[in-house]
Amino acid sequence: MPDIKRLSSRTHDLLGAALGLFALVMLISSPWQVDTTGPDPFYKGPLIFPLSVLSMMILASLPFWRRLLMPPPGARWHLDGQGVPWRTLKVLGLLTFFLAGLVGVGLEIATPGFLLAALWVVEERSKVRLVMIPVCVTLVLWIFFKWLLDVWFPMPLLFVPFSG
Amino acid sequence: MFEHLFAGFTAAFTLGNLAALFAGSLVGIVVGILPGLGPMVGMVVLLPFSFSFAPEIALSLLLGVFCGGYFGGGIPAVLMRMPGVPSSLITSFDGYPLTQQGQAQTALSATLLGSLGGGVISVAVLVFLAPILAHVAASFGPPEYLAAGTFGVVLVIMAFRNRLFEGLLLLGLGFWFSTVGIDGATLSQRFTFGTLVIQNGLDIVPICLGLFGVGQTLLLVERKILQTQEMHLSRSTLDFSKLIPLFRYWKTLIRSGLIGTLIGLLPGTGSILASFMSYDAAKRFSPEKHLFGKGTPEGCIASEAGNNAVPAGAMIPLLTLGIPGDAISAVLLGVFTINGIYPGPLLLVKEPVLINTLYWSMLLINIVCFGMLALWLRPFSLIVKVPGKLLAVSIMAVSIVGIYAVNTRMFDACVAVVMGVLGYILLRMEWPIVNLVMGVVLGDIMENRLRQTLSLGDGGLGILFERPITLFILIGTLLVIVVPLIMDYRKARRLAESSPP
Numbered sequence: 001m002p003d004i005k006r007l008s009s010r011t012h013d014l015l016g017a018a019l020g021l022f023a024l025v026m027l028i029s030s031p032w033q034v035d036t037t038g039p040d041p042f043y044k045g046p047l048i049f050p051l052s053v054l055s056m057m058i059l060a061s062l063p064f065w066r067r068l069l070m071p072p073p074g075a076r077w078h079l080d081g082q083g084v085p086w087r088t089l090k091v092l093g094l095l096t097f098f099l100a101g102l103v104g105v106g107l108e109i110a111t112p113g114f115l116l117a118a119l120w121v122v123e124e125r126s127k128v129r130l131v132m133i134p135v136c137v138t139l140v141l142w143i144f145f146k147w148l149l150d151v152w153f154p155m156p157l158l159f160v161p162f163s164g
Numbered sequence: 165m166f167e168h169l170f171a172g173f174t175a176a177f178t179l180g181n182l183a184a185l186f187a188g189s190l191v192g193i194v195v196g197i198l199p200g201l202g203p204m205v206g207m208v209v210l211l212p213f214s215f216s217f218a219p220e221i222a223l224s225l226l227l228g229v230f231c232g233g234y235f236g237g238g239i240p241a242v243l244m245r246m247p248g249v250p251s252s253l254i255t256s257f258d259g260y261p262l263t264q265q266g267q268a269q270t271a272l273s274a275t276l277l278g279s280l281g282g283g284v285i286s287v288a289v290l291v292f293l294a295p296i297l298a299h300v301a302a303s304f305g306p307p308e309y310l311a312a313g314t315f316g317v318v319l320v321i322m323a324f325r326n327r328l329f330e331g332l333l334l335l336g337l338g339f340w341f342s343t344v345g346i347d348g349a350t351l352s353q354r355f356t357f358g359t360l361v362i363q364n365g366l367d368i369v370p371i372c373l374g375l376f377g378v379g380q381t382l383l384l385v386e387r388k389i390l391q392t393q394e395m396h397l398s399r400s401t402l403d404f405s406k407l408i409p410l411f412r413y414w415k416t417l418i419r420s421g422l423i424g425t426l427i428g429l430l431p432g433t434g435s436i437l438a439s440f441m442s443y444d445a446a447k448r449f450s451p452e453k454h455l456f457g458k459g460t461p462e463g464c465i466a467s468e469a470g471n472n473a474v475p476a477g478a479m480i481p482l483l484t485l486g487i488p489g490d491a492i493s494a495v496l497l498g499v500f501t502i503n504g505i506y507p508g509p510l511l512l513v514k515e516p517v518l519i520n521t522l523y524w525s526m527l528l529i530n531i532v533c534f535g536m537l538a539l540w541l542r543p544f545s546l547i548v549k550v551p552g553k554l555l556a557v558s559i560m561a562v563s564i565v566g567i568y569a570v571n572t573r574m575f576d577a578c579v580a581v582v583m584g585v586l587g588y589i590l591l592r593m594e595w596p597i598v599n600l601v602m603g604v605v606l607g608d609i610m611e612n613r614l615r616q617t618l619s620l621g622d623g624g625l626g627i628l629f630e631r632p633i634t635l636f637i638l639i640g641t642l643l644v645i646v647v648p649l650i651m652d653y654r655k656a657r658r659l660a661e662s663s664p665p
Binding site: 009011012015016019020023026030033034035036037038040041042043044045046048049050053054056057059060061063064079080082085087088091092095096098099102103107111114115118119122123124129133137140141144145149151152153 | 216332333336339340349352354355385386551553554558560561564574584585588589594607615618619623
């Protein structure tokens with residue numbers, strides 16, 4: 001049964017077509033991306049499976065290409081018709097900074113920093129929650145990963161010059 | 165056999181295992197009750213913690229989340245018509261009307277009885293069926309595994325046939341992800357783009373954690389968890405006097421448990437189908453058909469027994485063939501392989517104590533979940549009022565740090581974030597994300613078996629048609645494609661005939 005909302009979204013078609021294009025680029029570049037210098041015949045070698053699945057992806061993307069180039073009447077650019085997810089994009093940006101923060105300033109500073117900023121972005125305004133949640137989550141992570149499981153975290157880049 | 169059963173019983177009752185299954189069940193119930201999270205999110209968040217435990221303890225922890233999630237999902241469905249897990253939607257058909265009639269305790273008793281019954285029945289089927297299937301699978305060679313894998317892939321594709329091209333694209337992408345890194349058979353580099361960090365490949369754990377732990381929670385940031393403030397609960401524990409009369413629905417309970425197990429056994433079908441088919445069968449056979457949808461405990465029992473039977477059902481192909489039936493089983497497969505245990509027909513011979521511990525643990529998990537919910541019904545029900553956005557950002561931080569901790573590789577955390585973005589987009593677009601996970605999981609199995617089969621057949625696949633088991637599986641695969649298409653065609657024709665010109 002065709003889904004009207006999906007068929008009217010050009011973003012769906014763009015994603016499908018982009019995945020197909022990605023598969024095409026990988027397929028064309030696969031002789032250089034896959035080391036085939038081994039003595040194995042083709043059917044035992046490392047290329048047969050990637051070639052098959054990339055071909056499958058390209059074929060599956062054809063309807064998306066068709067709709068992208070010849071959009072049906074009423075088709076427009078939207079993800080699911082529920083607007084642009086600004087808040088999610090902001091949290092996603094913070095998540096990227098969090099990753100960099102883990103390397104740059106370490107778990108103990110990056111985690112509460114990320115949580116505080118993210119909670120503010122999601123419109124949490126209770127001062128108690130804004131303090132307690134970052135502190136508690138950081139404490140739980142520190143206890144589990146650093147103290148109990150003894151997971152190695154690299155020295156924060158910020159502190160390297162002072163480490164002697 | 166009995167000595168292994170006893171050894172498994174003893175291992176299941178060790179303090180560590182009991183603590184793990186209690187903790188897992190608790191987390192499972194909580195994430196099950198909270199709409200928008202579900203057992204998968206709970207499992208992927210706990211996954212990094214589980215790697216430091218012995219395999220049986222890690223499996224008990226994660227199975228606790230798996231089963232607990234389905235137990236918990238029924239509670240908000242009954243009390244607020246807000247299913248905690250998608251399959252509990254069917255429970256709300258009768259559970260919520262009963263609540264509105266002032267019979268919330270009857271509805272909750274039926275829901276918990278159904279969950280417990282479905283879980284226990286499915287474990288019994290698992291114990292009975294796993295050795296038989298393992299015995300059959302012991303004679304499997306690469307062609308049989310390839311055929312079985314193809315059957316699984318086709319089932320997944322056909323389960324989402326209304327999104328056929330999206331499903332194929334995601335399955336292909338998942339397969340491609342599985343090829344990135346060093347090829348195990350030839351040690352050739354594939355799609356590493358000349359970098360050292362990608363040589364280890366894309367691990368299933370950051371992919372799953374990203375898609376579900378990050379992607380699902382990004383979705384929660386913008387959507388409220390609680391839609392209603394309604395909560396009709398007369399007492400803080402389950403009213404056990406309402407439980408006894410429900411045993412008259414024992415036939416429904418057994419039937420639904422069996423249906424759920426069989427559906428769980430099939431790859432890609434999922435708990436919603438199990439719940440729906442059990443409910444539908446209960447309605448067909450019930451002398452009180454007219455009460456279905458208006459509020460009958462039988463509907464709650466059928467639906468919950470169906471979806472709670474899925475976890476043990478999904479374990480059958482995983483343990484006997486090494487082929488996971490869904491994304492959650494794929495995560496469990498990761499736990500096995502990280503501990504150097506490879507599921508397949510020989511697992512039952514090589515690791516009998518572990519397998520029997522698993523059986524007992526699953527049985528205990530069902531009893532523990534029932535007990536926890538029966539005794540702490542009100543506290544658990546109140547969890548639904550925790551603001552989703554607070555949980556979402558906390559889960560993100562735990563997921564990212566957790567995924568780094570698995571291999572102490574920042575690259576894995578980056579993969580998780582990229583997968584989180586992809587997962588978020590796919591979830592919003594309602595693309596079948598399970599196909600992507602199945603592709604990653606089955607990719608390695610399918611590729612190895614394909615190359616081995618081609619080697620046996622001197623470069624051809626004709627060998628698949630020369631062996632009785634493969635032929636049987638391939639005919640089954642063909643039926644899986646043809647039968648739904650015929651049914652869809654008939655349904656469309658009926659609709660066209662019934663609609664006015």
